[in-house]
Amino acid sequence: MVQALERSLTFDEFLESYPDDENLYELMNGAVVPVKPTGPHGRVSAFVLRKLIVEVEKEDLPFFIPQTCYVKPQSDKAGYLPDLVVLDERTIDEDPRWQKESTISKGTSAQLVIEITSSNWRDDYERKLPDYEEMGIAEYWIIDYLALGASRHIGSPKQPLITVYQLLDGEYQFMQFRGTEPVRSQVFPNLSLSVDDILAALQPRPK
Template identity: 45%
Template sequence: MNTHAKRLKMTSVLPRTQPVTFEEFVQWKPEDQRYELHNQVIIEMPQPSGKHEEITCFLAERITAEYLRLNLPYRIAKTVLVKPPKSESAYSPDVLVLNHSSLINEPLWKKQSTLTQATSIPLVIEVVSTNWRVDYLTKVKDYEEIGIPEYWIVDYLGLGGRRLIGDAKPPTISIYELIDGEYQVRQFRDNELIISSTFPELKLNANQIFQAGEINLT
């Protein structure tokens, strides 16, 4: 561990003035709080809302049931990092489907629980919170660069920019599919049935996801 990393490990104050490498980040990152590294800047992830967690849990449960039904070598990984190959960034997706059979090819897996290979990540999902630009712009670019076959953005509050989800800004699920090395996006709203290339038999519509966990208290 270098001097900078040791200093990070010893302090509870996030480093704001000095760039942080990926290696320094993983050595410093506490286990009891969620952080991401965005282009050498440590970002503390805010405590998600109850609704955010309900959607995340619902999707994880439905996807788990589907890959178990199909007997696929997949897992849902909660604390794993995803690192783009050409940047000092590291992301902690809301839902990450991990291909267990590909971990043998991951150089950072055993010591740092980090994935860098597209074959290890069939699907990744981000549930939009406040900083929607990171999900729609930064992560789209980086996940495409990694070559992740499928990326969902679940924007249940319609926070995304108008040029991304329309002037009315309705709740929208954007599914990015990698085709010839580039993402092509399809969007789903209301009762439209989700189309997933990773799980083509998954029976879910957009409203089922948006309404996950809703309880009628009247």
């Protein structure tokens, strides 16, 4: 699919031509891009997912976390597949794309979107960030556990961090958390999670 489709696609065309090959893809500026998470990337995602599920159940929050969810920004040439999306049970049925496409197109459908950086870190910081802001998604995290982002995004010297963007008057304001600093989230105010927790989860357990 990636080699055969050289012309720029709309999001609807992207969904219609999506291959049945068990691989994952995103649409970036009309181009189909394969998503190939590494093993450590998958472990980070699984660890954070477990933490969030515990909070949802403990606090009895009206949220759920789908296995797969596309986010379609206002551009008709893009469709993103975040690492984690926390959807709102109270508003999701108002999203016209959810029932048939497992896709959200309204900012009110999601409480939180999380991207975990990899070699395509520029997409997380420079492409998806403004699109999620424009959609009105209330909270967006970038988990940069390998400190891959440019210094203009994560500071210098580079070190692993979580950047939390929260919508205020239509614009994202951000906070950055390193080391043992607990993430401060409006969506999960009682969550206990730090960068060191994530890094520790990547260490092999003693036999």
